[in-house]
Amino acid sequence: MTVLERPDGAQPEPIETDVVIIGAGPCGLFAVFELGLLDLKCHVVDILGKPGGQCSELYPEKPIYDVPALPIVTGQELTDRLLEQIKPFNPVFHFGERIDGLARQTDGRFLLTTDGGQQFLANVVVIAAGGGSFTPKRPPLQGIEAFEGTSVFYSVRRMDDFRGKDVLIVGGGDSALDWTLNLQPVVKSLTLLHRRDEFRGAPHSVNEMRRLVEEGRVRLMIGQVTALHGEGSKLAAATVKTAIGQETIGVETMLPFFGLTMKLGPVADWGLNLNENLIPVDTEKFETSEKGIFAIGDINTYPGKLKLILSGFHEAALMAQAAQKIVYPDKKVVFQYTTSSSSLQKKLGVK
Amino acid sequence: MAKITFIQPDGSAQVVTAEPGLTVMEAAKMADVPGIEAECGGACACATCHVYVDADWREKTGKPSDMEEDMLDFAFDVREESRLSCQVKVTAELDGLVLRVPAKQF
Numbered sequence: 001m002t003v004l005e006r007p008d009g010a011q012p013e014p015i016e017t018d019v020v021i022i023g024a025g026p027c028g029l030f031a032v033f034e035l036g037l038l039d040l041k042c043h044v045v046d047i048l049g050k051p052g053g054q055c056s057e058l059y060p061e062k063p064i065y066d067v068p069a070l071p072i073v074t075g076q077e078l079t080d081r082l083l084e085q086i087k088p089f090n091p092v093f094h095f096g097e098r099i100d101g102l103a104r105q106t107d108g109r110f111l112l113t114t115d116g117g118q119q120f121l122a123n124v125v126v127i128a129a130g131g132g133s134f135t136p137k138r139p140p141l142q143g144i145e146a147f148e149g150t151s152v153f154y155s156v157r158r159m160d161d162f163r164g165k166d167v168l169i170v171g172g173g174d175s176a177l178d179w180t181l182n183l184q185p186v187v188k189s190l191t192l193l194h195r196r197d198e199f200r201g202a203p204h205s206v207n208e209m210r211r212l213v214e215e216g217r218v219r220l221m222i223g224q225v226t227a228l229h230g231e232g233s234k235l236a237a238a239t240v241k242t243a244i245g246q247e248t249i250g251v252e253t254m255l256p257f258f259g260l261t262m263k264l265g266p267v268a269d270w271g272l273n274l275n276e277n278l279i280p281v282d283t284e285k286f287e288t289s290e291k292g293i294f295a296i297g298d299i300n301t302y303p304g305k306l307k308l309i310l311s312g313f314h315e316a317a318l319m320a321q322a323a324q325k326i327v328y329p330d331k332k333v334v335f336q337y338t339t340s341s342s343s344l345q346k347k348l349g350v351k
Numbered sequence: 352m353a354k355i356t357f358i359q360p361d362g363s364a365q366v367v368t369a370e371p372g373l374t375v376m377e378a379a380k381m382a383d384v385p386g387i388e389a390e391c392g393g394a395c396a397c398a399t400c401h402v403y404v405d406a407d408w409r410e411k412t413g414k415p416s417d418m419e420e421d422m423l424d425f426a427f428d429v430r431e432e433s434r435l436s437c438q439v440k441v442t443a444e445l446d447g448l449v450l451r452v453p454a455k456q457f
Contacts, residue, residue, distance in 0.1 A: 054391075058392075058396040059391070059396055062394050138457075139457070140454075140457060172424045173424065195423075195424060195429050196424075198420070226428075258457065259398070261390060261399070261457065262390060
């Protein structure tokens, strides 16, 4: 698997490719296969740090019973098998990046831009984004939006932003613990707030955190935030409900770690027709309202749509036929089976 | 069949008839109970089917498993009576169960 990582701050040239697939879930992965058989090269972008989409993020260990010919397969196994299946086509993966911009160029190709600044020029775009992009959960606290980006953060980009600040970290998993340990030396004060005195994180992180608490360098509070206070975008305090009552603590920044949720995200801004956060497509090519942009898997809708992995696979196969006509308009398409076609077998590396 | 009452934050109540063997979340989704989102489809992986069990029923529904407790960390306004409805199986014993839907599901 080729994973492209980019050094911070680099502004690379746009990557030119036949197809950009948005989403590395099962449908996005299988699209690489179907497109690959038709000689289309793919780059795959996913906001998660690994392939598999919901299969690996939400239920890696849970069995799936309705993938044809696999009576039982876990989300992770399915992902691993798909990765093996598409290996001959050598797709390039871009993990931890979200496609923010998508615009057609004068030459008919699409210019795609990620949140990290990476650009792609592609003839075809395949949106296989499932339930949308996984984004950090926003605690439903009144007025929290105003503080986001200045006082409330869902990730740490630069530790320096927290230097000398009164920081509140909320959560009980590895993110909350890791940042407690990493930020403690640079902040003015650090409070770790969790709803119970049990932590899901790695045991050594938990021990390390407990040590800092014992030494008085971290304050551990057991409770939940109920309100935020401040002026404009500047957070000043948070009210915390504890077992014994309420306490308002002075904090300048807050890092809530409540896991991920799926949001449609930037797809909504690309000028495509949408229907209740889904992308309507035809059932011949699975093309959106924009020629050359296809949508497959859970994110599309059409009469009779079923959100099944097997339906997404079918959609990928038909989409690939239409994509090939865009990239190679003059090529005569001859339908072939992998079982008997020597040219397909050559592409798969089995001949 | 078991009758389950879902009470919304505004006090409105909806009685759902559920088949034993289903999860409470599945019964709620079939009846379109507002506020039960169940984003992950019942894998105990998202905490968006959070409910509060009425005091009279807490013994019968039991306590969350460790896995469910871990996932409740991702819910908002978690209380002693919090459960993830995808982890509560409908049984004949739960006929009459009363649940409250939280104001916010994240």
